[in-house]
Amino acid sequence: MRYAAILGEALVDLLETPTDTGPIYRSAIGGAPLNVAVGVRRLGGAAHFVGALSDDLWGDRIAAFLTDNDVDIQGVRRAPAPTTLALTTFAGPEPQFRFYGAPPSYAQLRTADLDPAMLAGAAVLYTGSISLLAEPIADAARKAWAQPGPLRVLDPNVRPALLPDRAAVGHLRELIEDFAATADLVKLSEADAAALYDGAGAEEAATRLRAIGAAAVVVTLGSRGAWLDACDEATAIAAPAVAAVDTTGAGDSVMAALISRLLADGRPGGIARWRDDVHFALHVAGHVCEHHGGAAAMPTLADVRRRWGLSAARP
Numbered sequence: 001m002r003y004a005a006i007l008g009e010a011l012v013d014l015l016e017t018p019t020d021t022g023p024i025y026r027s028a029i030g031g032a033p034l035n036v037a038v039g040v041r042r043l044g045g046a047a048h049f050v051g052a053l054s055d056d057l058w059g060d061r062i063a064a065f066l067t068d069n070d071v072d073i074q075g076v077r078r079a080p081a082p083t084t085l086a087l088t089t090f091a092g093p094e095p096q097f098r099f100y101g102a103p104p105s106y107a108q109l110r111t112a113d114l115d116p117a118m119l120a121g122a123a124v125l126y127t128g129s130i131s132l133l134a135e136p137i138a139d140a141a142r143k144a145w146a147q148p149g150p151l152r153v154l155d156p157n158v159r160p161a162l163l164p165d166r167a168a169v170g171h172l173r174e175l176i177e178d179f180a181a182t183a184d185l186v187k188l189s190e191a192d193a194a195a196l197y198d199g200a201g202a203e204e205a206a207t208r209l210r211a212i213g214a215a216a217v218v219v220t221l222g223s224r225g226a227w228l229d230a231c232d233e234a235t236a237i238a239a240p241a242v243a244a245v246d247t248t249g250a251g252d253s254v255m256a257a258l259i260s261r262l263l264a265d266g267r268p269g270g271i272a273r274w275r276d277d278v279h280f281a282l283h284v285a286g287h288v289c290e291h292h293g294g295a296a297a298m299p300t301l302a303d304v305r306r307r308w309g310l311s312a313a314r315p
Contacts, residue, residue: 002263003046005075005122007144008033008131009106010051010062011084011099013248013294029065030086030294031106032129032157035249037071039256039298043284045263048118050075050144052108052137058083059105065295075115079108088248098161099130107134111143119147124262126255128155132175133162141179151184151262154214155255158192169195181213184267187255189220202227206234215267218258218278220251220285228278231271237278240286240308249294250285256298257281283308 010033014025037047049071053059055078062083066073084101109131119125127141145152156176163169173196180186186209188196193205200208202219206229209217216230225239261277268274284299287307291297299307 001046002123003048003072003121004037004040004124004126004259004263005048005050005119005144005150006033006037006040007050007075007109007125007127007141008129008137009084009104010034010049010053010066011086011101011106012058012062013086013088015248015293016087016089025087028293028296029062030249032155032252032255033126033131034062034066035252035295035298036126036155036256036259037066038069038295039249039253039284040259040263041070042298042300043257043260043304044301045260046072048072048075048122050109050114050119051131052077052079052106052113054078054083054105055080056083069295075113075118077109077113079105081105081108096161097159099159104134106131107137109137109140111136111140114140114144116147119144120149122150124153124259125150126153126155126259127179129157130159130162132156132179133172138175145179145182151267152179152182153185153187153255153259153262154179154183155187155251156192156196157251158188158195160195163195172196177209177212180209183214185216185218185258185262186214187218187220187251187258189251190222193219203229203234216274218254218281220254222247225282226254226278228271228274230268230274233271235271235275237275237282239282242286242289244289246292246297247289248292249297250288252294253285253288253298254281257284280304
């Protein structure tokens with residue numbers, strides 16, 4: 001079976017939840033790459049998670065969660081570092097993150113931990129997010145990215161809390177562009193574009209990434225949909241109207257949906273297929289926004305069909 005290798009972080013989100021006596025913090029297993037891996041699997045694709053988990057209780061729970069969702073974890077290293085926590089607060093449905101735990105548990109994946117045969121056999125390789133800011137996992141990501149064979153998919157997933165000054169932003173921009181230069185797909189958010197490129201909009205950021213070598217760029221625009229730049233054409237694609245209750249994992253679900261299409265059909269040969277794939281991905285994200293919980297909100301293909309009709313997904 002064709003599968004995606006998803007390399008990056010897994011952690012625990014502490015989600016701020018209001019109560020009559022003040023906020024409490026509800027734990028949820030998360031991390032953008034973990035969300036993507038679960039999303040791919042629920043949409044019918046096969047996913048191998050490649051990363052480091054703590055050897056503590058939360059590491060055990062994350063490993064069990066991945067296994068329960070039929071995500072392969074043979075590429076996981078268990079490391080003696082406490083599980084990283086992401087304190088998640090909300091201004092409306094949009095989450096804000098602060099990360100706790102040093103050294104980060106997710107960063108403990110080394111190049112020696114990679115399975116070259118598994119990476120070479122993957123149809124799609126995904127990396128990105130905060131794991132690219134920490135060593136040794138960033139070095140492992142670079143080595144995996146250099147492996148010939150898979151389609152390469154990148155999601156910067158910028159977290160401003162981890163970028164204390166302009167020098168840090170510049171370092172991340174250079175790093176992202178190094179990966180993007182050989183990417184088959186880069187997915188980023190409108191906020192990512194603004195953070196990386198001094199307030200640039202979706203079109204400007206996509207044009208820049210395409211110019212340095214990315215084959216296709218999708219920039220999500222929240223409730224306004226997405227901007228697609230591929231095959232020497234660029235276009236806006238509308239999102240379905242939803243009453244969002246929690247956008248946690250929405251961008252990750254777009255990535256998962258696009259990867260599931262790459263697994264099923266390969267890289268699109270023209271703009272029409274890209275439009276159809278992004279249209280599908282935005283409907284998957286719409287479903288996620290109507291539910292609480294990141295990875296737990298990732299829908300199955302049957303869920304998408306029930307919610308939006310057969311036109312939202314290829315039969």
